[in-house]
Amino acid sequence: MGHDEGKGDWGHLPVMPSQVVELLRPRNGGRYLDGTLGMGGHTEQILKASGGEAEVLGLDRDEAALATAERRLGGYKGKVHLWHGPFSRFEDAMRQVGWNSLDGALVDLGVSSLQLDTAERGFSFLRDGPLDMRMDPSAGAVPASALVNKASFQRLAEIIGDLGEDPLAGRIARAIVAAREEAPIETTARLAAIVEQAYPAKWRRTARNHPATRTFQGLRMAVNDELGELDAFLSSVIDYLAPGGRLAVISFHSLEDRMVKRAFKREAQGCICPPRQPMCTCDHKARVKILTKKPLTASDEEQAANPRSRSAKLRGAERLADA
16 A cells, blocks of 8 residues: 655655554564555664664555655665565565565555645545546556446445445435536546535534545545455465564554454464364464554654554564464
């Protein structure tokens, strides 16, 4: 996905950097995966914490982000390996650099300011641009405009309700379907205006965020198959963690956080046979210990300095030595 990053050097503040470093405990000679490199903020912290002696494999779907990160991390020659692609394909990236295990892995599931601030990318309703939202336009996904103009009322209501978590999903989906019958919806500004009009006037007056915030979030997650990506990653990354290797995941959405929580819980359990079964036949062994009983959140200071960190939740797990 990308990262929720506010302003700072490189227009970028990585979310919860000290907690991430504390969880991953980067060490001299360790190999770390940053599956959502963005502008390189977390990777820079990992390298600093290891005294510049760890190696990081950084992935991103976004070529513009990779180019920025490459400049930012230029001082760590030979320690940073960059790979263009989604984090669910980290195994391909590892093969390419010849790694077979990891001492730590991080993914940060937010969207980067680089994407939000570029009107042509169509992520933001604050800047008018084509309704696109693809994190990697070269990868063949369909742009948001295709969903908005072709998806059924039912599918739109699902995307806006489940992924966007908007209680008015039905009203908004109906408004979109009515508007596209007049003319196709091609720009972020037009979609934002349609959503805004679907909100009752009283809600519009009292809303903390722009009424289109959740609709845009839902569409972005659908266009980039963000839950599918996360599921694929969580189901294979544990295999690559060395004993004592740690995994850290920062999520910004309750569905993502729930997926991470469940995946960790599953991997931390011994037997997973049905409770009434008299004997264990599954042979399932606990492979991780959970490091965060409850997800960690950003400090008040960080939330004040970087508003995007407000909804961030960080969970961590450590790979056990094989029994």
